[in-house]
Amino acid sequence: MMEQVERIQVPQGPLFKFGVREKAIIAIGLFATVFIVILIAGSLIPEDSLDVDLYNIFASPSLAHPFGTDWVGTDMLLRTITGLYLSMKIGIFCAVTSAIIAVLLGIAGPIFGGKIDYVISWLVDLVLSVPHTLVIILVSIACGGGLTGIVIGVTVTHWTSLTRVIRAEVMQVKEMEYTKISRKFGKSKLFIAREHVFPHVIPQLVVGTVLIFPHAILHEASITFLGFGLPPHEPAIGVILSESMKYLTSGKWWLAFFPGASLVLVSMMVENIGRNIEKIINQKTAYM
């Protein structure tokens, strides 16, 4: 009576689906390559290629000058790449230093607990209590402007969110059996932090560091644009864009468009790398 028919009611998906993880890895590989290419290109551009060419000023985009030329005839593509190279170096430096601060304070808080934890949380609150832009401006003024000011300013404002993430993570690890046992065996706090806690936060740390970078380069360019960061003679994106403001009304759109768009693209690429790393680490995507 019971017929055993194997009938498929809902159509079955293709046997091999191009899943989340495959896409993520390809995206990471692609964007990381572009990132490195820009870095290499930036470091290879010789200083004198940014020379003045008065016969060729304000040339609109063409094959010879894809991004056009500026008021003294310098090729905007070369200026942009040099600017990106500088921005990216600053961004990497700030991201790494912010991450170091974050990991130190994020682990130290819960491990030592008590007053130290309270002070660290309070410091995070203090930095977050004033708009980042204002903090960076203040630090920049304190340092008398320039590279030092912007690097310290960006670093000071970017360690907070990652610190919170790591702190929350460490709070969990602290309550896990193996850390408790380790503590009972009389291992020192430093030992526990290094052997048990640090390895556990590495995934978050990697994602966090990568995700600080886009914020850092955007902040650097923005503050430089306002006139608090890198000085006008540096080949920075912020400087280029600030300069383009002078020609805003005269229709020289390429002066602002390409350098800004390049910055946006680099920032998006790295943001994308960060999010994709997160996807791979995150257990939830296992089911997608």
Add this chain to the structure above:
Amino acid sequence: MEKRSGLGIFLTKRLIKLVTLLVAICIVTFVLLELSPIDPVTAYVGASTKVGAEQRALIAEHWGLNKPPIERFMAWFTSIIRGDWGTSMIYRRPVLEVIGQKFLSSLALMAVAWTLSGVLGFVLGIIAGVYEGKAVDKVIRAYCHILISTPSFWLGILFIMLFAVELGWFPVAISVPIGVLAEDVSLADRLSHLILPSLTLSLIGISNICLHTRQKVVDILSSDFVLFAKARGESKRSIIHNHVIKNASLPAITLQFLSFSELFGGAVFVEQVFSYPGLGQATVQSGLRGDLPLLMGIVIISLIFVYVGNMTADLLYMVIDPRIKEGQMA
């Protein structure tokens, strides 16, 4: 009764924290500006060489600049508490007066942007979340991710080039037309100068609220209670209308109040690009020209502004969320 006292304790705690943060930020700001190579006297008299060394010494004497830093900090700090925030060097008026006027102007810009980005971001977030994985979701997400990586000032520049220069729909800059007295400016004029800057600011602000709302909607749609609502025969429409919007709106409103810091930061750039005479532009001017009293005043005000936003977010949770509200009564 208990509810009231709970709220009272909450407010008292928050107030104490605000005071500690204020004191701390005063000290930090003072130290930072103390470190800076800016000479207040030069900042005051400008670059002109007409002012001789003697006069400079007199000015310094007058402001007590030759006293030790701690003494000066105490003097400055006590006068701040008394309500005397000093005189702005570039505007030659009391700092509080300058801030008051500029803040009002910025408030108009920020309020429009804040409301617009909140509403648009929430609606887009709901749409993206409901159609998770579909084309419309991808477009909205792509938009958000592009905007997240876009510096507000650059977007402002693009808008000026496109809407003001190319299309000529809006004035290029300056909140008040040159040669017209501030009182004579018509409302239409004011509005036309407000549209582009507030549009720029709100477009930037959409991303955050939109992406968070989208995630929240996705979470809600995969929650047990939506599963049960489906099991009871509720249509997708009914589920969105009855469950998703309400459950997603509380975190969205909270988030929007937590964004005062980014809002202020964004306003600094947008005002600079559009020459909008608000607090943001005053921040840049005071920083570039070494108007330390004004800069310190702005730092304090911005802290209070951000703090009020954060506190409102917490308060809203206590007032709106029935789980907290009713829970306190029980």
Add this chain to the structure above:
Amino acid sequence: MDKQPILQVNNLGISFSQYTKGLHRVDLKVITNLDVELYEGEILAVVGSSGSGKSLLAHAILGILPDNAVTEGEIYYNGKLLTPEDMERLRGDEIALIPQSVNYLDPLQQVGKQIKITIKDHEHQDEVVSDIFQRYGLKKEVENYYPFQLSGGMARKVLLAMALVSDSKVIIADEPTPGLDEASINEVLKDFRDIADTGRAVMMITHDIQAALKIADKIAIFYAGTTLETANAADFEGDGSRLRHPYTKALNRALPSNEFVPVAGTQPLPNELPHGCLYSDRCPKKTKKCEVERPRLKEIRDGKVRCLYAT
């Protein structure tokens, strides 16, 4: 078999695609060759251990499985093969679910309103809710409570009221008893018996075989995503010699009222199911044939069993 089942699930299979390690993906078969039948006025208890995917059976019947689930097999309601559209129409109306806990209610909406949303007759919403609340001894003010404000007993009644607010013919209760004390369990069970006695069909999905035996007419033994046996409750009486499957027999022996010997071994995980009979890795009567052939469902003594050697 003169009576026609109101709900019949034939050969149901549910699988999910999952990443195991790195980029390696497998199809997890959570439910395989599952069969159940539900008759009006009867209680069928689907008994299986916790976390074994029993809830998915309920979700499959209601058509509310997650999008990434792949299903096979057929579900008949009143003799008619159900399409996804039919399921959408029937759920809440003809087939109602009673969830485990108030966590299945919208936390930000008052319970009265949540019930009213699903009542199609808009004009009489208030009365319908008042009536059903009265029937279950719920005070009027409970309508204005938020889910978190409900006490355990109230919550149970509210969930029951929600299922009965429509004129549903089939009630599926998903794990209605966990965490309850003895007295509350008995109350819940009595409620279900009462519902069944009004002519509705009740499917009680549970891990608690003792509770099931108290009220159920039939027991389906859920194991590793399939039903090994569907037996009448009476078959469990005595030494259980009327039971058909070795696993059911072992379960019966494990009951506290009997020998109380636990069944050795554990259920296989969805990703390591035996190739042949799903019980073959634990079965004392296993033969070579069991390892290669999945037994079909056969009828023995007014019950059904998946075992090559069942007698």
